[in-house]
Amino acid sequence: MNLETRDDFLWLMSEEATPILKQVEGAFTERVNVVRIAKSLRKLTTPTRGALVMEQAQLRKKAGQKFTRASRMFFTRRGLEQASGQRLAEYKASRFKSLENVADVCCGIGGDLLSLARRNKLDDAKALSVTTVGVEIDELTSLFARKNLDAYALDREFVDVRQIDFAEFDLSKLDGIHVDPDRRVQERTVHGSRFVPSLPDVFQRLGSDCSAAIKVAPATPYAGYFPTGVQREWIGDDRECKQQILWVGPATEKPGHRTATHIGKKGEISQISVVENEARPGVVIGSQILRYLYEPHAIVLAAQLNNVMGDRYGLKRFSADVVYLTGDEDIEDPLLTQFEVLAVLPISLRKTQVFLNRLEVGEIEVKKRGIDDVTVSQFKRLKLAGNQRATVLLTRLGRSRIAVIAKRRDNQLANPDPPSDLLIVDEPDA
Numbered sequence: 001m002n003l004e005t006r007d008d009f010l011w012l013m014s015e016e017a018t019p020i021l022k023q024v025e026g027a028f029t030e031r032v033n034v035v036r037i038a039k040s041l042r043k044l045t046t047p048t049r050g051a052l053v054m055e056q057a058q059l060r061k062k063a064g065q066k067f068t069r070a071s072r073m074f075f076t077r078r079g080l081e082q083a084s085g086q087r088l089a090e091y092k093a094s095r096f097k098s099l100e101n102v103a104d105v106c107c108g109i110g111g112d113l114l115s116l117a118r119r120n121k122l123d124d125a126k127a128l129s130v131t132t133v134g135v136e137i138d139e140l141t142s143l144f145a146r147k148n149l150d151a152y153a154l155d156r157e158f159v160d161v162r163q164i165d166f167a168e169f170d171l172s173k174l175d176g177i178h179v180d181p182d183r184r185v186q187e188r189t190v191h192g193s194r195f196v197p198s199l200p201d202v203f204q205r206l207g208s209d210c211s212a213a214i215k216v217a218p219a220t221p222y223a224g225y226f227p228t229g230v231q232r233e234w235i236g237d238d239r240e241c242k243q244q245i246l247w248v249g250p251a252t253e254k255p256g257h258r259t260a261t262h263i264g265k266k267g268e269i270s271q272i273s274v275v276e277n278e279a280r281p282g283v284v285i286g287s288q289i290l291r292y293l294y295e296p297h298a299i300v301l302a303a304q305l306n307n308v309m310g311d312r313y314g315l316k317r318f319s320a321d322v323v324y325l326t327g328d329e330d331i332e333d334p335l336l337t338q339f340e341v342l343a344v345l346p347i348s349l350r351k352t353q354v355f356l357n358r359l360e361v362g363e364i365e366v367k368k369r370g371i372d373d374v375t376v377s378q379f380k381r382l383k384l385a386g387n388q389r390a391t392v393l394l395t396r397l398g399r400s401r402i403a404v405i406a407k408r409r410d411n412q413l414a415n416p417d418p419p420s421d422l423l424i425v426d427e428p429d430a
Contacts, residue, residue: 001139009140012052013074013147020044024057025071066111072151074144075109082180083111084215087263088235088242092178092213093119095251099176099211100130105166106180106197107134110145112215114152116178117159134161135169166197171205176251180215190217193225200225203248211251218244218302229255232276234299237263239337241298260299262334270334272305272312281307286316286326289344289397293404294325295337295367309335319396322369332409339391339406347375347394347401353382355405360386365408368394371401379403 001009011017020041027037034054041050059080063070066085075083084092093115096102104113113134120130136142142163149159162169171177179202181195192199199214203225206212218234218241231247231254247253259273274280284307294315296306306323310316313333315325331338342359345351356364362384368376371394379392393404 006139008046008048008052009143011049012056013143017045017049017053020053021057024053025060028057028061067114069151073109073148076141076144078184079109079141079144083109084115084180084243085111085237086115087237087265087267089115090267091235091261091263091269092116092245095213095247095253096176096178096211099251101132101174102130102176102178103133103135103169103171103174104178104180105135105169106182107136107145107161108141108180110134110148110161112178112180113145113159113161114148114154117149117154118152130158132159134159135164135166136161137163137165139163167201171207171210174210176211176249177206178213178215183217190219190221192216192220192223199223199246203227206248209250211249212247214246214248216244216246218242220244231255231257231259232303233259233261234303235261235263236297236299237265239298241302244302258303258305260297260303260305260335262297262299264334272300272303272308272335274305274308280305281311283307283320284310284316285320286318288326289318289341289402289404290326291328291341292326292330293339293341293393293406294327294331295339296323296325297335297337300335319370319398322395324369324393324395338409339393339404340409341404341406342390343405344397345403345405347371347403349378349382352379352392352403352405353384356382356384356390356392357386359388359390359405361388361390362386363389365389365391366394367391370396375401 024037037054038050041053056074059075059077060070060073063073063075063080066083067073068086089112092112096116097119102116104116107113113132117132134145136145142161146161181197183189183195185196202214227248229252231252233245233247234241235245236242254273256276257273258276259271262270296309300306300309301323310325313327313329313331315327317324318326343355345355364382364384366376366379376394379394391406391408393406395402395404
């Protein structure tokens with residue numbers, strides 16, 4: 001970072017820039033035209049600094065989905081995209097709460113660092129005197145991370161950020177470490193040997209007494225250099241798989257397991273876990289779609305635990321190459337999205353439209369598994385009239401293409417019971 005650029009970013013973090021940032025944030029909230037905002041900034045600062053202010057205001061607005069104090073924080077586009085959201089970060093930090101000296105390596109703008117620094121205050125346990133250090137090689141990112149510690153009023157005596165390369169950072173005094181390697185050095189990759197730092201280098205540097213959580217891509221595969229007893233955990237919230245964590249060392253809760261963990265809006269945990277090298281249930285194929293259709297959460301699919309979920313609840317798949325599960329039991333589990341089946345039709349625009357019109361459905365959600373995008377786009381263009389909502393799941397029953405008309409658990413129809421003649425199963429087309 002050259003001196004001129006550095007001065008502009010230091011200005012952005014100064015008290016002089018604070019009221020300007022607030023003014024622009026307010027303008028974005030009120031949906032003022034971007035051109036008007038840019039013109040007003042020309043009277044207050046230089047074009048370069050004005051552009052930085054506009055970018056930061058936009059990033060803060062977007063960051064509100066991840067951080068409770070986003071309006072006081074500083075972000076780079078890449079840093080915000082890669083940062084762990086606060087809920088997920090607090091879940092991981094809770095696993096470090098008994099550890100005294102912890103580092104967040106490749107800490108970025110501080111998403112995980114903020115929660116690690118507050119790990120002794122995340123529950124009612126007696127607060128310990130703990131220290132935390134963020135390690136970040138990029139100058140601007142480390143400046144922003146340090147500033148974000150102030151946004152959460154964290155005591156610099158116990159937490160700080162060091163601008164240093166991981167290879168030069170001393171790990172000997174640590175009993176815990178969180179690592180978020182760069183997976184986009186040249187192009188996006190899921191292979192740990194190409195991360196910076198690489199997973200082999202990270203594992204080699206870890207002491208036997210150091211507990212570690214290593215954040216990797218959800219699709220990062222198992223590799224022969226992984227330590228014995230590593231726990232692979234896929235973590236998600238809402239409907240997304242956010243990250244895979246490799247847990248090694250004494251703080252690993254379930255050594256040798258693969259785990260899918262859902263974190264609810266209030267921090268509640270739903271989880272399924274199996275021993276990595278034990279045999280898992282095989283595919284159970286049913287001959288029909290029953291009263292409920294279930295879509296496993298993305299973390300369940302990423303962890304390849306779909307059949308385990310089916311075995312847990314006695315659910316079946318109705319096609320070997322489709323992940324949907326079906327059963328007659330009403331199951332409420334954040335790891336499964338439930339759809340109550342109203343009808344199973346052949347993939348036919350006309351028949352589907354007639355059925356939806358009789359239900360007075362005016363808005364549909366279209367989902368697909370094993371069906372081409374062209375067919376999906378045709379169904380999305382159906383002309384409907386009504387005040388109800390429904391879901392159309394385009395998929396396969398054996399070798400036949402079908403449209404399952406259903407309602408989500410979280411989207412009950414105003415008139416939930418369709419006429420009995422509508423609950424039909426047509427002969428699907430071949």
